[in-house]
Amino acid sequence: MKTISAEQLHTLLHEGHDVTLIDVRSPAEFRSVHVQSAVNLPLGDLNANTIAPHANPEDDIYLICHSGGRSVQACEQLKGLGFTKVISVDGGTAACLTCGVPVNEGK
Numbered sequence: 001m002k003t004i005s006a007e008q009l010h011t012l013l014h015e016g017h018d019v020t021l022i023d024v025r026s027p028a029e030f031r032s033v034h035v036q037s038a039v040n041l042p043l044g045d046l047n048a049n050t051i052a053p054h055a056n057p058e059d060d061i062y063l064i065c066h067s068g069g070r071s072v073q074a075c076e077q078l079k080g081l082g083f084t085k086v087i088s089v090d091g092g093t094a095a096c097l098t099c100g101v102p103v104n105e106g107k
Helices: 006-014 027-032 069-080 092-099
Strands: 002-005 020-023 033-035 061-064 086-090 103-105
Touching: 002 006, 006 086, 006 092, 020 033, 027 033, 033 092, 061 069, 061 092, 069 086, 086 092, 092 103
Parallel strands: 002 086, 020 061, 061 086
Antiparallel strands: 033 103
């Protein structure tokens, strides 16, 4: 399982890299706080049809949740669908908040 630290993600985003970042938390969790460039596709809804508008099997796909557990599950799920370049954000949104990754916060 390939992972990336929140600091490494911050560097990629800061340098302007085109990053496909999928947040697999619930919509309510996503609304409360999420990395600015993330798209919300809850883990239970993740399948070939829901991910297709956002990425293809040849793309690097970064998966994030609150602390890393669900994003690892999502990586395994996507691997089963033929996506080979899946990367879990170690420490999730919580780690991103700590290291200064730009986020959107709800009310």
